[in-house]
Amino acid sequence: MEKWVKEIALGGAVAALVLAVIFGFDLSLLLFPLSMLALGAMFISGRGGLAGRFSPARLGGGEESTVPAVTFSQVGGQEMAKRELLEALTFLKESSRTRQLGIRPLKGVLLVGPPGTGKTLMAKAAANYTASVFLAASGSQFVQMYAGVGASRVRQLFKEARTQAQRAKKASAIIFIDEIDVLGPKRGKNVSHLEYDQTLNELLTQMDGVDSEQDVQILVVGATNRADLLDPALTRPGRFDRIVQVDLPDKAGRLHILKIHAANKPLAEDVCLEKIAAQTQGFSGAHLESLLNEAAICALRAGRERIEQEDLREAVEKVMLGEKSNRLLQQDERERVAYHEVGHAVISELVGPGSVASITIVSRNRALGYIRRASQDDRYLYTRDQLLGAIQVCVAGAVMEEIIFGQRSTGAANDIEQAVQLAKRMVFSGLSPLGIVSSDLAPGVLNDTVAQIIREQEDRVKEVLACRVDEVRKIAAHLLQEESLGGDEFRLMLGGRQVS
Ligand code: ADP
Ligand code: MG
Ligand code: ZN
Numbered sequence: 001m002e003k004w005v006k007e008i009a010l011g012g013a014v015a016a017l018v019l020a021v022i023f024g025f026d027l028s029l030l031l032f033p034l035s036m037l038a039l040g041a042m043f044i045s046g047r048g049g050l051a052g053r054f055s056p057a058r059l060g061g062g063e064e065s066t067v068p069a070v071t072f073s074q075v076g077g078q079e080m081a082k083r084e085l086l087e088a089l090t091f092l093k094e095s096s097r098t099r100q101l102g103i104r105p106l107k108g109v110l111l112v113g114p115p116g117t118g119k120t121l122m123a124k125a126a127a128n129y130t131a132s133v134f135l136a137a138s139g140s141q142f143v144q145m146y147a148g149v150g151a152s153r154v155r156q157l158f159k160e161a162r163t164q165a166q167r168a169k170k171a172s173a174i175i176f177i178d179e180i181d182v183l184g185p186k187r188g189k190n191v192s193h194l195e196y197d198q199t200l201n202e203l204l205t206q207m208d209g210v211d212s213e214q215d216v217q218i219l220v221v222g223a224t225n226r227a228d229l230l231d232p233a234l235t236r237p238g239r240f241d242r243i244v245q246v247d248l249p250d251k252a253g254r255l256h257i258l259k260i261h262a263a264n265k266p267l268a269e270d271v272c273l274e275k276i277a278a279q280t281q282g283f284s285g286a287h288l289e290s291l292l293n294e295a296a297i298c299a300l301r302a303g304r305e306r307i308e309q310e311d312l313r314e315a316v317e318k319v320m321l322g323e324k325s326n327r328l329l330q331q332d333e334r335e336r337v338a339y340h341e342v343g344h345a346v347i348s349e350l351v352g353p354g355s356v357a358s359i360t361i362v363s364r365n366r367a368l369g370y371i372r373r374a375s376q377d378d379r380y381l382y383t384r385d386q387l388l389g390a391i392q393v394c395v396a397g398a399v400m401e402e403i404i405f406g407q408r409s410t411g412a413a414n415d416i417e418q419a420v421q422l423a424k425r426m427v428f429s430g431l432s433p434l435g436i437v438s439s440d441l442a443p444g445v446l447n448d449t450v451a452q453i454i455r456e457q458e459d460r461v462k463e464v465l466a467c468r469v470d471e472v473r474k475i476a477a478h479l480l481q482e483e484s485l486g487g488d489e490f491r492l493m494l495g496g497r498q499v500s
Pocket of ligand 2: 116119178
């Protein structure tokens, strides 16, 4: 049994490697995190020599190079962040001019944003752009049990940066410190804050000392997803005084990132990356990279030479919801799930034509079945009607079950929860029959209003779905047979009116 599992895992790894080579995947990208891990381990065990503990980034073509090969053209979306960072970098790039004008050198840039949005990537691109040697460390590497260790590691890191820049005959070095919030949390928040303070103080001292060292200019680029946790001392002028926000990409950004990562992969002619960008709201750059990789694996499994739209669709679902589970449903459960999902899909399509991207009853980690929706545009504001529409889509699954089977099931628990959240949002935005309310609204009144909003939408959905039972039965039967339906196919079956 165990052997069997091992064989599968090994097979998968080999397949992935073969695929990586076929598609020209740059293996050095894999080697980089591995080497960083190894270095980290060496560092922690404290066995490495004084020099060489922080290795220059190993990037590009596999050979060792001190300046990373990543350029800003490999960073998708993030136009604002790129512009701000580039502007900050002119200080390094044109240091003689800025010095002539008496501008004090910029010492620190802080990249703030959720994981996987390209902060590390941008730091490397910054090093490439300014022809600086690049050293990377993570906040957690500095935090040790023994007092003083962190501080001496900070000193070492700066020293190493100078040595390497001199050795490589570069005028500047970029020190990238990931998870800097570990290093510079608000003081007094930690049990062993003495150690944190010493490390942080050393970092600040080193950054302050940076301009006296004219031979090698050092820029510290910090990354965190929680700027609010940082000690204010870090963000004072003369330290990390540039804060660059690196957010999740919008639709155009996602398309850009998809194109970058699709560049080395063979795509079939029918592939429309724009559609995938529309369906992946909330995905980070790392998610999108992984999506294309999964799609390639999918194509490999199917024995195809090119990646098709179908592979991409499968990959979106895999990245979003995890691996298919081999949970076996009873036949009556499968039917219930099918009708439930078709209920969601029909209402979704009526509320927002073209909004259904796919319907499936293949269960994955977190769901028995689901519909995926494509957003026309990323939205940040919702009107009353849009919220009511969203509530209708939520309750449609349960209502459909009730119409077909006479009663509902526990499968709708998540939907109900979501509907309640939407209704609460309406109440507190002043969009409910209560009008403007204060945040200390009596819980009883809140509950009654929420229940009333949801009940009214259920009634409307019931009416709409009851008139379409024939179409619904036809679509559900098809879904039970095929397990998944694409959005266009679904729209055709729903009366052939709106084909996008
Ligand atoms: P972060 O440091 O913000 O957590 P990384 O820079 O480590 O994110 O991103 C991890 C991987 O995800 C990158 O190596 C790249 O393949 C992909 N990626 C993330 N953001 C982008 C982006 N904006 N453009 C292109 N690829 C990206
Ligand atoms: Mg990172
Ligand atoms: Zn549901």
